[in-house]
Amino acid sequence: MSYEGRKICIADRGYYWMQHFPEGQQYSVTTVFNPSGSIVQWYIDICKEIGYCLENGPWMDDLYLDLIVLPTGEVIDKDIDELEAALKNNEISSSEYESAWAEFKRLKVSLAEERLKLKELTVPHFKLLVQTLNDQEGGD
Numbered sequence: 001m002s003y004e005g006r007k008i009c010i011a012d013r014g015y016y017w018m019q020h021f022p023e024g025q026q027y028s029v030t031t032v033f034n035p036s037g038s039i040v041q042w043y044i045d046i047c048k049e050i051g052y053c054l055e056n057g058p059w060m061d062d063l064y065l066d067l068i069v070l071p072t073g074e075v076i077d078k079d080i081d082e083l084e085a086a087l088k089n090n091e092i093s094s095s096e097y098e099s100a101w102a103e104f105k106r107l108k109v110s111l112a113e114e115r116l117k118l119k120e121l122t123v124p125h126f127k128l129l130v131q132t133l134n135d136q137e138g139g140d
Contacts, residue, residue, distance in 0.1 A: 042069040063100035
């Protein structure tokens with residue numbers, strides 16, 4: 001991917017993508033880890049709704065706006081144009097539009113004030129995932 005003129009590899013052999021769907025929230029987080037286990041980025045989707053289905057697992061109803069957070073703490077706003085087009089094309093209502101912007105702004109403040117602890121949310125789960133995968137490989 002290219003972010004503001006910089007190329008960042010987010011998918012290749014040995015990369016992991018891990019998703020979190022925080023209960024009762026209007027966002028999901030996809031964390032990308034490189035083969036050495038370092039975080040490449042967090043991708044935050046603003047959502048209308050998040051749910052869970054026994055047959056298919058978690059799901060989200062995306063509201064277009066996204067935030068990309070790099071390990072440096074830099075935050076990149078994403079897909080504002082898609083949200084504007086969705087409103088213009090009547091793909092979303094004005095209340096959904098306002099809801100997306102409200103959650104987007106809330107998350108940006110939480111990130112700026114370091115209240116949204118992405119590393120603390122994701123790294124322990126990644127370590128558990130890697131340990132489980134290693135145990136399965138060793139146990140088979």
